[in-house]
Amino acid sequence: MLDLDPAVLSELTAQMMALPRTDGAVVEPTDAEVADAALRLMRLLERPASVPVLHAQLVRELHYWLLAGRHGAAIRRLAGPDGHAQRVARAVTLLRAEFAQALPVERLAASAGMSPSSFHHHFRAATSLSPLQFQKHLRLIEARRLMMSDGVSASSAAFAVGYESVSQFTREYGRMFGLPPMKDAEAMGQRTRAPG
Numbered sequence: 001m002l003d004l005d006p007a008v009l010s011e012l013t014a015q016m017m018a019l020p021r022t023d024g025a026v027v028e029p030t031d032a033e034v035a036d037a038a039l040r041l042m043r044l045l046e047r048p049a050s051v052p053v054l055h056a057q058l059v060r061e062l063h064y065w066l067l068a069g070r071h072g073a074a075i076r077r078l079a080g081p082d083g084h085a086q087r088v089a090r091a092v093t094l095l096r097a098e099f100a101q102a103l104p105v106e107r108l109a110a111s112a113g114m115s116p117s118s119f120h121h122h123f124r125a126a127t128s129l130s131p132l133q134f135q136k137h138l139r140l141i142e143a144r145r146l147m148m149s150d151g152v153s154a155s156s157a158a159f160a161v162g163y164e165s166v167s168q169f170t171r172e173y174g175r176m177f178g179l180p181p182m183k184d185a186e187a188m189g190q191r192t193r194a195p196g
């Protein structure tokens with residue numbers, strides 16, 4: 001996951017000319033330039049000594065290709081000083097920091113400076129998910145990371161990310177990742193051990 005930097009977005013937006021116009025973000029294949037820059041950024045993990053030298057410019061390049069690509073108009077709105085996207089981003093920051101806690105929509109709306117109904121509408125427009133679905137995704141992604149990276153059991157991961165019911169966690173995990181937690185962990189282990 002890479003956090004987009006609003007300052008870099010603003011700076012690049014000011015420098016770029018004749019950007020393509022789009023009405024909003026939709027789910028589409030990644031632009032080749034974005035995928036290439038992201039891959040080169042991830043490959044820095046294999047060469048830690050190069051991170052201090054190359055990381056910042058690769059992140060900047062990735063920002064550029066995102067702005068120049070098909071979702072540029074939607075991403076440029078993130079750079080606005082107090083637009084709906086920036087306000088939703090404040091709520092996303094809160095969700096990411098406290099995803100394991102119960103977060104009432106009123107608290108999230110207040111963090112965004114919106115009424116609950118306006119917040120719900122703008123949150124879904126920005127993320128294509130409701131706040132509850134977004135929080136669920138964050139929980140499941142973190143639970144998967146705990147299981148894969150730290151070897152935590154499925155039930156321990158479920159409780160660590162805020163689930164009160166292991167069966168509910170197992171159902172939702174299977175819907176999101178295509179396999180129940182233990183089978184997914186086994187499959188991931190086999191993929192990492194396979195010669196490649």
